[in-house]
Amino acid sequence: MRKAARAYPVEIRLGLVLILLIVGLSLSTDSFLTLANLTSLLNNNAVNLIWAVGLLVVLIAGGIDISFAVAASVVQYLTAQVFGSMGGNWALGFLVAGGIGLALGLINAALIHGLGVISIVITIATFNAFFGLLMFFTRGRNIYSLPDWWRDRIFIFEHQSASGVWSELNLSVGVMIACVIATAILIRYTNIGRQLYAFGDNPEGARRAGVNIALMQAVAFGWMGIMAGIGGLMQVNIAKEVIPNALAGRELDVLAAVVLGGARLGGGRGTIVGCILGVMFVAITQNGLNLLGVSPFAFQMIIGAAILVAISSSNIRFDMGRLFTAPRPSEGRK
Structure with missing residues (x-):
């Protein structure tokens, strides 16, 4: 336990905070720790x-x-344009959405590697370019005419309580689980994953060790593109329409969650468990504030403060193992 605590201090701290948060909300409101609310949390944050x-x-x-x-x-x-005049199914949908997302991610990777400019500058530029082109061609109009397979709700779990309250998990939760598993395999059990960590921790050292820098950037931003495409596909299944400007702004909540989960902005650090805990923290905090009737502006303040604490404490070493082991006799006499 002590070894694990030293290896994953951020995840353990965040896990403890989450437990306290869940206990506090459970005592504060009767509707938090219910099956209907918990399944809704999963659906809304998949x-x-x-x-x-x-x-x-x-x-x-x-x-x-x-x-x-x-x-x-x-x-x-x-994707709506591709399937607007033809049939299709979920398999083709994932291929098309993932392929388009991969292409957009590789554009970012090519610009970053080719121009030698830091990624935040390039992605700010592509953010504006993508958004401008999208609004120009769509003129801000929603798309309601979608294939039946894309609009139909698919449930992987359904339950009706004795009082008639429905609890359900939709397809997006199953897709989320598959994406989490695939990402865990990529970063933890493949040689490319180990190279990604080495490149993020020390780019120059990784380059001298023979790591292909262009490939690492292509894998990282290409994977992000695939996840963006799949997430966009599932969002349409939830909303039943394509809204051109509906997703702009959500990148900040996601970035906050991943940073809170222990991913270092400088690279070389981050875990799937921490990522999940970070998303859970943001989701549960927002849900709890809504149930308590607190102003939504308070959520932004809390998340902003949490990010500051996470970043400022990322370089502080905490001996979390001392929480789980008794002191030695010599330590107790000091």
């Missing part, structure tokens, strides 16, 4: 977690991407 695991890979590689939410909107529009 897309954010899909994007979060993609962004985690980018942060591990030492980059940052703030264009993925707009890229997801572009994917939604182009």
